[in-house]
Amino acid sequence: MFIIYCPYCCEYREEEEFHPKGQAHIERPKDPEACSDEEWGDYLFFRDNPRGVHHEMWVHAAGCRKFFNVTRHTVSYKILETYKMGEKPSVTAESVAATTATPESVQKEGVRA
Amino acid sequence: MSKVATFDTRAEADLPVATPMAYSFAHSGAPAVTPQSRVVLRERPLQGHLILRGGAIVLDEAVRKVLGINLPGEPQALTLDESGQRSVQWLSPDEWLVIVPDGEAFELETALRHELADAHYAISDVSGGQTLLELEGEGATEVLMKSVIYDVHPSHFKVGKGVTTVFAKATVILRRPSETRWELVVRRSFADYTYRWLLDAGDEFAIGVER
Numbered sequence A: 001m002f003i004i005y006c007p008y009c010c011e012y013r014e015e016e017e018f019h020p021k022g023q024a025h026i027e028r029p030k031d032p033e034a035c036s037d038e039e040w041g042d043y044l045f046f047r048d049n050p051r052g053v054h055h056e057m058w059v060h061a062a063g064c065r066k067f068f069n070v071t072r073h074t075v076s077y078k079i080l081e082t083y084k085m086g087e088k089p090s091v092t093a094e095s096v097a098a099t100t101a102t103p104e105s106v107q108k109e110g111v112r113a
Numbered sequence B: 001m002s003k004v005a006t007f008d009t010r011a012e013a014d015l016p017v018a019t020p021m022a023y024s025f026a027h028s029g030a031p032a033v034t035p036q037s038r039v040v041l042r043e044r045p046l047q048g049h050l051i052l053r054g055g056a057i058v059l060d061e062a063v064r065k066v067l068g069i070n071l072p073g074e075p076q077a078l079t080l081d082e083s084g085q086r087s088v089q090w091l092s093p094d095e096w097l098v099i100v101p102d103g104e105a106f107e108l109e110t111a112l113r114h115e116l117a118d119a120h121y122a123i124s125d126v127s128g129g130q131t132l133l134e135l136e137g138e139g140a141t142e143v144l145m146k147s148v149i150y151d152v153h154p155s156h157f158k159v160g161k162g163v164t165t166v167f168a169k170a171t172v173i174l175r176r177p178s179e180t181r182w183e184l185v186v187r188r189s190f191a192d193y194t195y196r197w198l199l200d201a202g203d204e205f206a207i208g209v210e211r
């Protein structure tokens, strides 16, 4: 069970009030007519599936009904931060790699969780 | 004044009106209030419910002028007028719920539209889509603890707070206008479900229905 901080309601709420909505920060090709089929296909169908830090969109479905972003560790399931739409994450794969000693330590933590 | 077409949803003709709870009172039972009742349930029927959407600053100015209440800018906040009959509740960063007594909604909507003029906003009359239930009594908090996932302990849920959350398998807007009273704004289509759930959950507190 997650307790998720909604950046719009400004408080922690139970997971039951939220829905995950897939990968965040996907940029629509500026000019769809001009981009290649491959670029359009990537935009439409292909998503990252990293082992580690992942940025996702969630919606506070039973609460304020706003979309926001969640940075979540896909191994430990730990939510590292939540932030509003239009904002940039402060926790990224790079920033986590720089602060944690080894990838193994993160993995073990995940097994425990 | 904007060019939006509006109309008063209350018919001028003297037609019989029924609230969503009318069906429930007739079909799902309504236990009487007894001296043993630690919770009392009542409906505040046929209130005017308006949803305001737009920027907080623009709406605040209009609401203060027309209704004399501040638009709550803080999340989860609920403000009432002196009589306690009119309220404005924060629902999301650009959305508020206004509840006023029966017959005031259209007049209020018209006045707000006049005040807001060409500003970027939306007002929807949702009076027909939801109703207001009240829970009162020392057992009310415990009935809610059995029903909603939100923490309703008085230390966390202070007077003047209102949240949208999960109630059993439905959603509810839960508000605490005073120390002893809780308000539930429920959708019309879930009204009977919510009502029957409350009767069941309140059974151990000898819940009574005031009509």
Ligand SMILES: [Zn+2]
Residues within 6 Å of the ligand: A006, A007, A008, A009, A010, A060, A063, A064, A065, A066
């Ligand atoms: Zn929220």
